[in-house]
Amino acid sequence: MTFPKLAPLAVIAAMAATSAMAEITVTDAYAFETAPTAMAGGGFLTITNTGDSDDVLTAVQADFPSVQLHTTEFDGDIARMMHLEAIPVAAGETVTLAPGGMHVMFMGLQGNPLTAGDEISATLVFEQAGEMPVTFDVVARDTADSHGEDRGHNHDQNSHDHGNSHDH
Numbered sequence: 001m002t003f004p005k006l007a008p009l010a011v012i013a014a015m016a017a018t019s020a021m022a023e024i025t026v027t028d029a030y031a032f033e034t035a036p037t038a039m040a041g042g043g044f045l046t047i048t049n050t051g052d053s054d055d056v057l058t059a060v061q062a063d064f065p066s067v068q069l070h071t072t073e074f075d076g077d078i079a080r081m082m083h084l085e086a087i088p089v090a091a092g093e094t095v096t097l098a099p100g101g102m103h104v105m106f107m108g109l110q111g112n113p114l115t116a117g118d119e120i121s122a123t124l125v126f127e128q129a130g131e132m133p134v135t136f137d138v139v140a141r142d143t144a145d146s147h148g149e150d151r152g153h154n155h156d157q158n159s160h161d162h163g164n165s166h167d168h
C-alpha cells in the first residue's frame with residue numbers, strides 16, 4: 001500500500017514548488033528621450049504579479065553608471081524624487097511605474113542622451129522571480145502618453161541634478 005502514501009507527498013511537493021514562484025509579467029517598458037545635457041532619464045513600466053506569493057523589485061541593472069528606483073513626491077508644484085530601496089509587488093497586484101510617480105532612473109548620462117527609437121536593455125531583479133530581462137523603448141516626449149503631468153519634474157534640466165546631490 002505505498003501508493004496512498006506517495007500521492008499526498010507528490011501533491012505537497014508540487015505545491016511547494018509553485019508557491020516559491022512569483023509569476024511576474026512586465027509590460028509597457030519605455031523611457032523618454034532626454035536633452036543632450038541631461039544627467040538622467042526616467043524609465044517606466046508595468047509589473048504584474050500573477051502568482052500567489054508576494055515579490056519585491058529590488059534593483060534594475062542596465063549599462064549606465066547608476067540605475068536607481070525612484071518615487072516622486074509633490075510639495076505643491078514642486079516635485080522631489082526620492083530614492084526607493086525596493087518596490088513591492090504583492091501577489092495578484094499590478095504596480096505601474098509612470099511619469100509623476102515611481103520610475104526607474106537611468107543616471108550618469110553625461111553626453112549620452114536617450115534618443116527616441118533607441119532601446120535600453122535592462123534586467124529587473126526580483127526577490128522571488130529572480131532576474132528578468134526587459135527592453136525599454138525610448139520614445140519622444142510629445143508622442144508619449146504623458147499629458148503633461150511631468151510638470152515640475154523635468155529630468156532634463158540642470159535644476160534637477162541627479163549627478164551630484166541627491167535626496168535620500
Ligand SMILES: [Cu+2]
Nearest residue numbers: 070081103105
Ligand atoms: Cu528620478
